[in-house]
Amino acid sequence: MTLPDGTERSAAPLAAAPETRLPRCPVCRARDMRKSERAARHHAAWRECGHCGLLADAAALASGRLPTLIDARLAGERFSLAPDDPFFVESYSARTLALSRGLVASPVNDEQRAALSNPYTECPAIADIHPLAASPAVPVSLVVICRPGDLSNLRDQLGPVASVLDDLCIVIDEPPTAGTIPPADWPETIRILQRPLAGDFAAQRNAGQEMARHDWVLQLDADETVGEETLAALGHVAALADAGGCLSVGLARRNRVDGVLSDLFPDIQYRLNRRVVRYAGKVHERPALAGGWRDSFIAPNLVIEHHLSRAHVERRSERYEALQPGKGRLFERDALLTPYAD
Ligand SMILES: [Zn+2]
Structure with missing residues (x-):
């Protein structure tokens, strides 16, 4: 699996691959x-x-x-x-x-x-x-990285979120302007920063980490959403991470390709991080943690919904391959296009 630092979570496996005939994990649902x-x-x-x-x-x-x-x-x-x-x-x-x-x-x-x-x-x-x-809870900021064409959809998506989280940051792929733009008719809790993506997703996320006002930050893409239950639980999980000295939390992402849940689940994404954490990697960016995976844990109760089209999945692999050869992850594309099974 992809860990925040790219290493194996436990001792080296004796078998090269998980036994696919076994059911998914009864805790995190991974087929691993x-x-x-x-x-x-x-x-x-x-x-x-x-x-x-x-x-x-x-x-x-x-x-x-x-x-x-x-x-x-x-x-x-x-x-x-x-x-x-x-x-x-x-x-x-x-x-x-x-x-x-x-x-x-x-x-x-x-x-x-x-x-x-x-x-x-x-x-x-x-x-x-x-x-x-x-349990105790701490405030959490939300950062969404997006392209200019995503803004109108985001406005609708962030309405319900704004009633739960009080610091929403959008980092938009545009030439920079002086400071952040306060959108005139958007909720005042939303701030927008313009900076060019320039093919570097980690740098875009890190600009969001710096922009956030709270100590914990949830990072999403424009085609990702979180439901009410996850929104309500975020601050509690962040407080639990603080209590255990952890800096990063992995969320379970549900990929829906043309509405169909993909077999690539839970597709753990380390997107709830302390503000001081920085991402590394131009594509498939992940938090750089001094203590490696021990600074993180998985919260299966926190779910990101990822809305994709089949055409987008196929284009994305090609684009990532162009940005960073070998990182197109063709196996990931195939798993995304396979419907979920227990
Ligand atoms: Zn598990």
């Missing part, structure tokens, strides 16, 4: 349950999710009973594993497990807290469970 050294330390028949770090018995995965068991373990006020449970999480992966159900897992002691910022330990997670919606 694979053999790994870490999984093999638990049992030869166990697998690791290359996205979120869940360890699970392959037979239990295939049986389809893990989601119910996970729900049962999260149902009380305190999460802990039974010795014979067919899945394993330590503090770091327990955080994502709880978020996948709209919950917060709070480590119960210093050892558990240390494990949160030092994945992956062998120490099973023990955590107090609370509803995410009842």
